[in-house]
Amino acid sequence: MPQAPRCFTPDNRILLGPGPSNCPPSVLQAMSSPMIGHLDPQFLKLMEEIQQLLRYLFQTRNLMTIPISGTGSAGMETCLVNLLEPGDTAVICRNGVFGNRMADVAERCGANVVTIDAPWGQIIEPIAINKKLASLHKVKLVGIVQAETSTGIHQPLQEIVKIVHEHDSMILVDAVTSLGGVDVKMDKWEIDAIYSGTQKCLSCPPGLAPISLNERAMDVVRNRKTKVQSWYLDLSMIGKYWGSERVYHHTAPISMIYALHEALRLIMEEGIDARVERHRQNALLLKERLHELGISFAAQEGFHLPTLNAIAIPEDVDDAAVRKTLLDEYGIEIGAGLGEFKGKVWRIGLMGFSSQKRNVFLLTEALKAILHL
C-alpha cells in the first residue's frame, strides 16, 4: 500500500496580491464548524441571514441576491448564461483580462458579441459606449468591469449606467475586486446585474460568488425562450432552493456558507462606509510611500483602485526574483502582471483584512531593502 503524505501546514503568508486576501481569525474558525445538512432548518435560517447580509453589502433590495457555488468566474458565467440567449447582441467593454473573459463567456452563450476596447490601464469612456450603442440595433446587455484586477483601473459607472438605460439595454457589472472595498451602490446606481467573489475584499476563502439581479434582469431570465445552457448555474432552479420553496438543486457548500456568513457579519459590524474609507486611507498611505521610493502607478491617473494597486516595475529589476525574495524572506505575496502587463507591472492588493497600515509599512520597507532604494 502506498504511503500517505504528511498533513499540510501552510506558511503564515501576508497576502498582498490580487487575491485571495488574508482571512480574519473568526472567518477561519467558522470554516471548521461541524457539518450540518443543506436542508436542516438551522441551515435554511442561515441562508436567509446570508441573503440579508448580501443585500446590505450590495446596497440593494433585490430578492435574487445569493452566493453562487463557485468562484467569481462562476458568478460571471451565471449572469451571462442566464441573461443571454443564442443570437442576442451583447456589448462587452475590454481593457484588461476580465473584460476579455466576459467577452469569451458571452460568445460561448451563442451571443453576437460586440466589444468596446480601451488600452490596458485606461478606463472605458462613456462616450465610446454611447457611440457604440447608437450604432447597434437591440443590444440586450452591456458588460463592464468596475475594478479591473489586471490593470488596477477603477471604472466609474454612474454615467455609463444612464447611457445604457437610455438605449434600453441592461448593464452587467463585474464587482469581483470592488465589492466590500470601494463603493458599490446597486440600487442607487440602477445596476441590473452584478457578480463578485468572496476571496477579495470580503476576506472569505475563495469558492463562492455573490450575485444580485434586479427585477428587470429577472424578467429577462423568467421570459427566456431556451433553457439555460448550464444546469449547475440555472437561476430558475437555484432560485427555488434559495427562495421560499427550498427545492433541492445541488448540495450547498456548507462550510463556505458558514465562512461567508461570518465575513459578511464582520462587514456589517464595521459598516460599509467605514470599510470603504479604510481601504481608501491605506491605499493613499501605500501611494505616498511608493512615491517616496520613486515607484509609479501603471493605471490612468485619477482612476486608481484602492483595492488593487498596479505599479510599474522599476527598470533593471528582476520581476520574478523580487517576488520570490518577498515571499521567501518576508512571507509577503504580491501579484505578477498578467497579459500585456506581464513583466511590467506588480499588483499590490490591499483588500479586506489585508488592507492594514502595518501591511503597507512592512511591504514598502521590504521593497526598499530588496531594491536597495
Next chain:
Amino acid sequence: MPQAPRCFTPDNRILLGPGPSNCPPSVLQAMSSPMIGHLDPQFLKLMEEIQQLLRYLFQTRNLMTIPISGTGSAGMETCLVNLLEPGDTAVICRNGVFGNRMADVAERCGANVVTIDAPWGQIIEPIAINKKLASLHKVKLVGIVQAETSTGIHQPLQEIVKIVHEHDSMILVDAVTSLGGVDVKMDKWEIDAIYSGTQKCLSCPPGLAPISLNERAMDVVRNRKTKVQSWYLDLSMIGKYWGSERVYHHTAPISMIYALHEALRLIMEEGIDARVERHRQNALLLKERLHELGISFAAQEGFHLPTLNAIAIPEDVDDAAVRKTLLDEYGIEIGAGLGEFKGKVWRIGLMGFSSQKRNVFLLTEALKAILHL
C-alpha cells in the same frame, strides 16, 4: 446602521442522510488553516499531492484527475460539456433523480439524448444497453449512475462497460455516492470518464467534484470542433492550471483543497479496501437491525448500496414527523424520499466518517423508540 446578526453555531448533528456526511475532526481543522495564494509554490505542491491521492482513490493512472471547483453536479456537467458537442448522440440510463439530471444536462449540451429507463429501485440491465446501442448509429457516450442516491441502487458496471466498448462508445460513470465507500476501479474496469463529490463517502465538506478522464476521453476533448460551452468548466483551460504549465484560470477554492487533502490522506491511511469493507459491514449491521424491526428495503434485492440505504416507510407512519423527531430529539438527520419515492422511502446514509457501528445502534434504537416497535 442595521444590526449585525449573531455568530452562527451549528448544532452537533449525526448526519445519516444522503449527504453531507460528518467530517473527521482533522478535516474540519484543515479548513481553518491560514490562507495562501493559488500560485504559491506551497500550494502548487499541495495540488500535486491531491492529484496523486485522487489517483489512488479512483484506482487510476489518468493524468487528468483533478477536483472541479463546484459540487458533484458541477462534476457531472464538466464531463458532459467537455465530452459532448451539439448533434452528438448520448445514451443516458435513467432509474432515479441523478440519471434524469444527466439526461437534462446532456440535452443542454445540444446532444441528441436517447434514454434507457428502468423503474425506480431497479438496476439497468446490461441487455437493455446492448439492445439500445445495436439500434443506434454512432453513440458518443453512455452515461450511467453507479450509486443512485435517490433509490439506494448499486449498479454493477463491468459487463456494461464491455458492451459499451464493443459498440465503440465511451462510458461516463456517476460515482458521487460510491467513491470511497464501494469499489470503484477506474482502470481495471476501463471506465472512460467519472465524477464524484466530496461530501459523501470522502467525508469532506461539499464544494468540490473529483473527476478523472482517461486518454480516450481526453482525445475527444482535445479534438473538439467547437469551444466548450462553459468557460468555468472548460477542461482544456483548467488542465493548464493543474498541469505543468500552471496557467491561471480561476482562483482555486484554497480551504476546500486543504480539506480534500486531509480527507484523502485519511482514506489512504485507512486503505481503500479496508474502507470499502467497513462500509459493507456497517450496512449489513443496519440491515440486520432494521429486519428485526420489520422494516424492509426499497431497492431491488441483491443490489443494495451500503452507502445509501433506501428503506420503505412503515405503513401509517407520518414521514415528516418522524424525521423531525429524529432531528430535534436525537440530532440525527436522515433523508426524505425524492421524486417517485417521496413520502414512501427514507434514505439512510452510512458514508465515510458517518459509517460507524455506534451510529447504526443509535439510529435503530431511536427509530424503535419513535415508532414504538
